[in-house]
Every structure is written in structure tokens, then in C-alpha cells.
Amino acid sequence: MGKYLVTGAAGFIGGAVAELLINRGDSVVTIDNLSTGMRERIPKGVDFIEGDAGSPKVIRKLNGIRFDAIIHLAGQSSGEVSFENPVYDLQTNTQSTLLLLDYACRNDIHRFVYAGSMSVYGDQNPPLVTEDSDTVPKSFYAVGKLASEKYMRIYASEFGITCTALRFFNIYGVGQNLSNLKQGMASIYLAMAVRDHKIIVKGSPDRFRDFVYIDDAVSSVMAALERKNGFDFYNVSTKHRTRVEEVIRIICDGLPYSVTTEYVSGTQGDQFGIYGDNSKIRKELGWSPQVKFEEGMARMTEWAVERMAAERGM
Numbered sequence: 001m002g003k004y005l006v007t008g009a010a011g012f013i014g015g016a017v018a019e020l021l022i023n024r025g026d027s028v029v030t031i032d033n034l035s036t037g038m039r040e041r042i043p044k045g046v047d048f049i050e051g052d053a054g055s056p057k058v059i060r061k062l063n064g065i066r067f068d069a070i071i072h073l074a075g076q077s078s079g080e081v082s083f084e085n086p087v088y089d090l091q092t093n094t095q096s097t098l099l100l101l102d103y104a105c106r107n108d109i110h111r112f113v114y115a116g117s118m119s120v121y122g123d124q125n126p127p128l129v130t131e132d133s134d135t136v137p138k139s140f141y142a143v144g145k146l147a148s149e150k151y152m153r154i155y156a157s158e159f160g161i162t163c164t165a166l167r168f169f170n171i172y173g174v175g176q177n178l179s180n181l182k183q184g185m186a187s188i189y190l191a192m193a194v195r196d197h198k199i200i201v202k203g204s205p206d207r208f209r210d211f212v213y214i215d216d217a218v219s220s221v222m223a224a225l226e227r228k229n230g231f232d233f234y235n236v237s238t239k240h241r242t243r244v245e246e247v248i249r250i251i252c253d254g255l256p257y258s259v260t261t262e263y264v265s266g267t268q269g270d271q272f273g274i275y276g277d278n279s280k281i282r283k284e285l286g287w288s289p290q291v292k293f294e295e296g297m298a299r300m301t302e303w304a305v306e307r308m309a310a311e312r313g314m
Contacts, residue, residue: 001025001026001027002021002026002027002068002069003026003027003028003029003065003066003067003068004021004026004027004028004029004067004068004069004070004071005028005029005030005031005062005065005067005069005070005071005100006018006021006028006029006030006046006071006073007030007031007032007053007070007071007072007073007074007075007096007100008030008031008032008037008053008072008073008074008075008115009028009030009032009037009041009042009043009046009048009073010030010032010034010037010038010039010041010042010048011032011036011037011041011073011074011177012037012041012171012173012175012176012177012214013073013115013168013171013214013217013218013221014030014032014037014071014073014074015037015041015042015043015175016175016214016215016217016218017071017073017218017221018030018042018043018046019043020218020222022043022044022045022046027045027047028043028045028046028047029046029047029048029049029062029065029067030042030046030047030048030049031049031050031051031052031053031058031059031062031074032048032049032050032074033050033051033052033053033074033092034050035076036076036077036177036180036183037177038177041175049061049062052091052092052096053072053074053075053092053096053099053100054091054092054093054095054096054099055099056099059099059100059103062103064106064107065107066107066108066109067107067109068109068111069109069110069111069112069113069225070100070103070104070109070111070112070113071113071221071225072096072097072100072112072113072114072115073115073221074092074096075092075093075096075115076088076089076092076093076141077117077141077183078141078180078182078183079119079138079139079140079141079142079267079268079269079270080139080182080183080267080268080269080270081141081182081183082139082140082141082142082144082269083139083140083268083269086140089140089141089144090140090144093141093144093145093148094144094145094147094148094151097114097148097151097152098148098151100112101151101152101155101161101163104155104161105155105159105161109161110160110161110162111161111162111164111225111227112152112155112161112162112163112164113163113164113166113221113224113225114148114149114152114163114164114165114166115166115168116145116148116149116165116166116167116168116233117141117142117145117167117168118167118168118169118170118210118235118237118274118276119137119138119139119141119142119145119271120135120137120142120145120146120149120167121133121134121135121136121274122135122136122137122138122142122271122274123136123138123271123272123273123274124136124274127208127241127273127274127275128239128274128275128276128277129235129274129275129276129277130235130276130277130279130280131167131233131234131235131280138269138270138271139268139269140269141269142269148165149165149233152165152231153231155231156229156230156231157230157231160229162227162228162229162230162231163230163231163232164224164227164231164232164233164234165231165232165233165234166220166221166224166233166234166236167233167234167235167236167237167276168212168217168220168236169209169210169211169212169235169236169237169238169275169276170184170185170186170209170210170211170212171184171211171212171213171214171217172184172185172186172187172211172212172213172214172296172297172300173213173214173215173296173299173300174214174299174300174303175214175303176214176300178190178191178194178195178304178307179191185209185244185247186209186211186247186251186297186300187300189201189247189248189251190251190297190300190301190304191304193251193252193255193259194255194301194304194305194308195308197257197258197259197260198259198260198261198262199248199251199259199260199261199262200261200262200264201244201248201261201262201263201264202264202265202266202267202270203244203263203265203266203267203270204244204263204266204272205243205244205245205248205263206243206244206245206272207243207244207270207271207272207273208241208242208243208244208272208273208275209241209242209247209273209275210237210238210239210240210241210242210274210275210276211238211240211242211247211293211296212236212237212238212289213289213290213291213293213295213296214296215290215291216236216289216290216291217236219287219290220234220236220281220285220287223281223285223286223287224285226285227285232284234278234280234281234284234285234287235276235277235278235280235281236276236278236281236287237275237276237277237278237289238275238276238278238289238293239275239276239277239278240275240293241273241275242293243273247297248261250293250294250297251297251301254297254298254301254302255301255305256305
């Protein structure tokens with residue numbers, strides 16, 4: 001039985017990771033400010049500290065607990081929002097990482113797993129990226145994610161903390177926040193389709209993403225916990241690209257009613273499209289994606305339709 005700090009357990013990935021740990025008998029503490037997460041998402045049995053992980057005052061509430069690992073999944077996750085409030089983005093994503101690394105150092109915690117992002121690559125030509133590809137961030141969000149990795153590298157080399165950054169590509173699936181229309185392409189389009197029967201697309205229909213189902217994202221976190229030393233980072237990706245038009249078609253095919261689509265101008269810092277080679281994480285951590293996008297979206301669409309019907313009392 002282990003003891004873990006999982007930040008962001010009121011959110012999509014954090015909640016799923018915390019639930020898996022609780023179900024296998026571990027104890028979990030979380031920090032979450034509920035800005036985009038939901039209190040009811042926090043699994044039963046998790047000790048909840050409400051507040052920003054980027055606040056020293058909130059970090060002090062941990063009271064020197066020694067965890068087997070810190071799994072840092074909290075932080076705002078929208079490139080668009082990072083342009084609206086870059087200081088908040090820096091605090092939630094980068095300052096929080098630095099404070100938690102410092103906490104790990106002071107409390108003899110030797111493992112740190114971080115929710116990195118494919119956004120650090122920016123746009124690439126060719127669009128298939130490996131961990132050796134250049135990093136050319138297009139948003140403040142991406143800059144903060146990359147900066148966090150740099151801090152982790154130093155804490156690994158200077159203080160002996162095993163630090164792993166998982167460069168998540170586009171995570172989607174059952175349990176995603178359908179009320180947040182500024183983060184998560186698949187969830188945004190699905191929410192619009194289910195609620196309004198109309199999808200408004202910001203940007204070109206030829207853009208594409210590499211979609212990773214939530215269960216696969218969680219299993220990558222579990223794999224990262226097995227690393228023994230140093231700093232490293234990994235693409236959590238499928239090596240498959242799905243165009244915007246395909247995403248919309250798959251969503252619409254799974255709904256019992258017709259949906260219209262409107263295209264408008266794009267958003268600042270939006271990537272046109274990259275997809276990730278996952279050879280490194282397959283070889284070194286034994287991880288590979290198990291759920292194809294069509295299957296995952298079918299599960300997610302069924303869940304969203306049932307949820308909407310329940311909300312409307314149907």
C-alpha cells in the first residue's frame with residue numbers, strides 16, 4: 001500500500017489516476033482549486049485540500065507528509081486561456097511544479113511524475129515528432145510546460161529525484177468535462193453536438209490531432225511510476241493522426257440525430273497538427289495504446305448522450 005499526492009483529482013486525468021490508486025488499496029491526497037474540475041469527481045477516500053498547487057500557503061497544508069510519489073496533473077490546460085491570462089497560466093502550471101519539486105526535495109520524496117504536453121513541439125514539418133524533435137512552443141501554456149520540464153531535469157540531476165514528464169497528446173474519453181469549451185478538441189465538439197446539435201469549429205477542417213483514450217493515459221502514469229532514476233520525457237501518443245473532419249464525422253455517426261457544422265476563424269497559438277512517435281515509451285516503459293479513436297469516441301458519445309438525457313430528465 002502506497003501513499004501518493006495526485007494533484008488535480010477533481011479533473012479528468014487526475015480523477016482517473018486517483019481512482020485507480022484508491023481501488024488498488026493506496027492512499028491518496030489531492031490538491032485542486034476546482035476551477036475546471038468538479039468536487040464530485042474526486043474519488044471517495046481521497047483526502048482533499050482545496051486550493052492552488054501554485055500557492056506556497058496551500059503547499060504548507062501538506063504538513064510534511066512523505067509520499068511515495070508526487071503525480072502532478074493539476075493546472076489549467078488550454079492554450080487559448082493562457083493568452084487570456086498568462087500569469088495565471090504560469091502560476092498553475094510552472095510555479096506549482098517548482099513548489100512541488102521543492103516539497104519533494106525537503107521531504108525525502110524520490111519520484112515525481114508530471115503531466116507534460118505535446119504543445120511544447122509547436123508545429124513541425126514533417127508533423128511526426130519524436131522526443132528528439134525541436135521544441136518551438138506557440139502558446140504561453142506550452143512555454144510553461146516546457147519550463148517545468150527544465151526544472152525537473154535540474155531537480156533530478158542535483159537532488160536525485162526521479163522525474164518523468166509525460167508529453168500527453170490529445171487525451172479524451174468518458175468523464176471529460178463537457179462544460180469546458182476551451183480545452184479538448186474531441187470533448188468540445190461532442191459537447192456542442194449533444195447540447196446544441198451544432199458544432200462550431202475554430203480553424204481549418206484539415207487540422208489534425210493524435211488522440212489518446214483516458215484509460216491509456218492513466219496506464220502511462222502507472223508505467224512512469226516504475227522508473228528508477230534520473231529525468232526523462234516521453235510521448236504519450238498513438239502515432240496516428242485524425243483530421244478535424246474525421247472527428248466530426250465519427251461523432252455525428254454515433255448520434256441519433258443530425259448535427260450541423262460551422263467553421264469560424266481559429267484561436268491564438270493553436271497548432272495545425274502533429275502526431276507522436278511512441279517508440280521510446282514502448283521500449284523503455286512497456287506502454288502502448290490499447291484503444292482506437294473510433295472505439296473510444298463510441299464509448300464517450302454513448303456516455304455523453306446518457307448524461308445529457310439525465311440532465312434534461314428524459
